[in-house]
Amino acid sequence: MVILVDHSVDGATARAVGYTKAIRDAAVSGVTFTEGLEEDWALVAPELDLEVISKEGLRRSLYSIISTGGVRRSGRTTFSQW
DSSP states (O other): OEEEEOSSOOHHHHHHHHHHHHHTOSSOEEEESSTTOHHHHHHHOTTSOEEEOOHHHHHHHHHHHHHHTSEEETTEEEEOOO
16 A cells, blocks of 8 residues: 655644554555655654655656556556556
8 A cells, every 4th residue: 555645744644644554554655756754754654664756756657657558566457547
């Protein structure tokens, strides 16, 4: 499960972290496009990684999704079109 952190680590972020703990998902991480949230994230979810994706990283990821026709996991397409 991935928690998308928009512009700040706030109450909604804390609720999302709490939800993942409640359902006991084994694979949880955070993703953001906003730099500088690592310290706030560590206060809310110290046991979870937060990946900061740069604009260049986002550009590469989008190109990969578009060029391959989707993100494939476990043999199925989880995202197929824009």
